[in-house]
Amino acid sequence: MTSTLANTPEPSRLFEPARVGGLLLPNRLVMAPMTRTRAAADGVPQPIMATYYAQRASAGLIIAEAATPNAVGRTYPNIPAIHEDAHVAGWRGVTDAVRAAGGRMFLQLQHGGRVGHPDTSGLTPLAPSPIALPDTIFTSRGHQPAVVPREMTAAEIDSTVNDFAAAARKAIDAGFDGVEVHSANGYLLHQFLARATNRRTDAYGGSVEGRIRFTVDVVRAVADAVGPDRVGLRVSPGVTVNGIEEGDTDRIYPELVGALADSGLAYLHVVFAEPDQPLFRVIREAWPSTLIANPKLPWPGPMPADGGRREGERLLEAGADLISLGRAFLANPDLVERLSVGAPLNPLRDKHLMYTGGEEGYLDYPVLAVADDAA
Numbered sequence: 001m002t003s004t005l006a007n008t009p010e011p012s013r014l015f016e017p018a019r020v021g022g023l024l025l026p027n028r029l030v031m032a033p034m035t036r037t038r039a040a041a042d043g044v045p046q047p048i049m050a051t052y053y054a055q056r057a058s059a060g061l062i063i064a065e066a067a068t069p070n071a072v073g074r075t076y077p078n079i080p081a082i083h084e085d086a087h088v089a090g091w092r093g094v095t096d097a098v099r100a101a102g103g104r105m106f107l108q109l110q111h112g113g114r115v116g117h118p119d120t121s122g123l124t125p126l127a128p129s130p131i132a133l134p135d136t137i138f139t140s141r142g143h144q145p146a147v148v149p150r151e152m153t154a155a156e157i158d159s160t161v162n163d164f165a166a167a168a169r170k171a172i173d174a175g176f177d178g179v180e181v182h183s184a185n186g187y188l189l190h191q192f193l194a195r196a197t198n199r200r201t202d203a204y205g206g207s208v209e210g211r212i213r214f215t216v217d218v219v220r221a222v223a224d225a226v227g228p229d230r231v232g233l234r235v236s237p238g239v240t241v242n243g244i245e246e247g248d249t250d251r252i253y254p255e256l257v258g259a260l261a262d263s264g265l266a267y268l269h270v271v272f273a274e275p276d277q278p279l280f281r282v283i284r285e286a287w288p289s290t291l292i293a294n295p296k297l298p299w300p301g302p303m304p305a306d307g308g309r310r311e312g313e314r315l316l317e318a319g320a321d322l323i324s325l326g327r328a329f330l331a332n333p334d335l336v337e338r339l340s341v342g343a344p345l346n347p348l349r350d351k352h353l354m355y356t357g358g359e360e361g362y363l364d365y366p367v368l369a370v371a372d373d374a375a
Contacts, residue, residue, distance in 0.1 A: 009342040013316050014309065014323060018060065020290050021229035021266030023104050023177055025060035028316070029336055030292055030324035033063045033108040033180065033234075035079055037355045038362065043068065043081030045090035050097035051363055055333035057103030060322065063180050063232075063269075064094070066110030066187075069167035070160070073111030073188065074121040077140045078357065082107065082167045088174045095175030106232060107171040108180040109164055109222070113188030114149040114197070115242050125149040126156060128192045128214070129199040134243040157204060157214065160188075164218045165225040178230035181222055183215045183256075184271050186242025193256070195247030208248065212256045219260055228264035232292070236271035237279055250279055257286045265289060267322070272296040275311075275318035284319040293320035303327045303348050309339050330354070334367045343368055 018025045038052070039045050053062055067082040068074045074081065081087045091107070098105050114132065116125035119139035127149035136143040152160070168179045183189035191197040192214040198205050204213050215233075223231045235256070238249045246252055257268065266289065273280050273293040284291055295311035297304055304310075307328030315323060329335050331346040338345055346365050353361025 009340075012309075012313060012340075014312060015336070015340050018290075018321060020061060020232075020322070021178060023061070023266075025104065025322070026058075027060040027336055028322045029060050029312075029339070030322050031056055031059040031062040031329040032294055032324040032326040033065050033182075034326050034330060034354070035065050035076070036362065037076060037078040038357060039078050039080040039090075041078060042086070043074070043079065043084075044086050045080050045094050047093060048359065048363065049080075050094045053094055053105070054097040054101040054103070055363070055367075056329055056335070057098050057101035058334060058336045059103065059329065060336075062098060062103055062105045063324070064091075064105055064107045064176070066108045066182055067091075067167070067171075069109050069111060070163040071121055072123045072126055073113070073116070073160075073163075075110070075112035075115050075187070076138055076355075077120055082109070082170050082174070083163065088170050091171070091174035091176070099175065104177050105175075106178040106180050107174070107176045108182050108234070109167050109171070110182040111160065111164070111188040113191045114146070115187055116149075117144055117147060119144060126152045126160075127188065128152060128197060128204065131197055131199070151200075154202070157217075161214075161217050161221045165221040168222045168226045168231070172226050172230065178232065178266055179222060179226065180232040180234050180269060181215075181219050182234050183218075184234045184236035185239060186244040189215045189218060190236065190242075190244055193246060193252055194244050196245035197243075208251050208255045212252065212259060215256060216259050219265070220263065223263055223265065229266050231265050232267040232269055233260065233265060234269040234271065237283075239272055253279060254282055254286060257283055261286060261288055267292050269324065270294065270320075273315055273320070275314045275320075280318065290321045291319065292322040292324050293318075294324040294326070297327075303331070303345070305345065307332065307335060307339065307345050331365050333365055337368060341368075 133146035312323035
């Protein structure tokens, strides 16, 4: 175990209480959702996941890793799901453990769209348009060429919206405090937003108004299902992961934020945010409730020595309310304490351990030594 440093850092707003929807958070540090592929083959969360999340319950809020709202939305092997009763029971073990440790938890809902493969789901992926992922995709048989997805029909769009709403209800049944709709990082909702992956000519394509419609419909359906104060939305303006090319980023996000500004959502979560970026300032001015900002940190490359604290504080100064961190929470179960007392952070070990299964690189990061009162 690691001892704390003698020089405690200056007070920071990161450690002040905050509110998200109906939740009072003890601090402003959010554990970002990170896929870890520790679920069973059928998407049922396993006991190892309960231990992992409970270890990190001191976060102001945990946003649990992406769970799929239906079978065709599955992206990779051993990711969790939330569309069957067995998934609810598995997640209940996780939320019970986190709550017993004093934590609060949302579940991210993610449909992969074209980021999927028949080897994983047994189904041909669905997407706004029949445009394949430009990269290979990891499956149970290793990396395989991506397949051309099938363009969603109007009926399939409607049923997918309903699947998100049903998944949100199941998440609440599983003990989550709320859900985050994933419209970022190149997955289905982001594919609808982006001009290069959405070539539709119906009401869900063409203009910016058409391309944001699917995300708006999903968010509103989820909010109707569980209450808007239990719903967040994640976006990643300008991010090109998974072959995404938005084409008109500076138009998409003001339109999307404007369309949902009156919806009463718990929060908006902006990925790879930069405090000096004009679009970030536009979004902050337009969004009326809590804004979670995820700092843009070097990747690939080593995690910053402070885990992103300095960039997080800059984002708070620029108007963010909460700061989400990923790798720092992955490697430091007690990240909040380490940052508050100025202790060194555990370095992130081999990044491939993120996805290999088992306890190594998952449950075995050390926590700070507890001072012996008798010493």
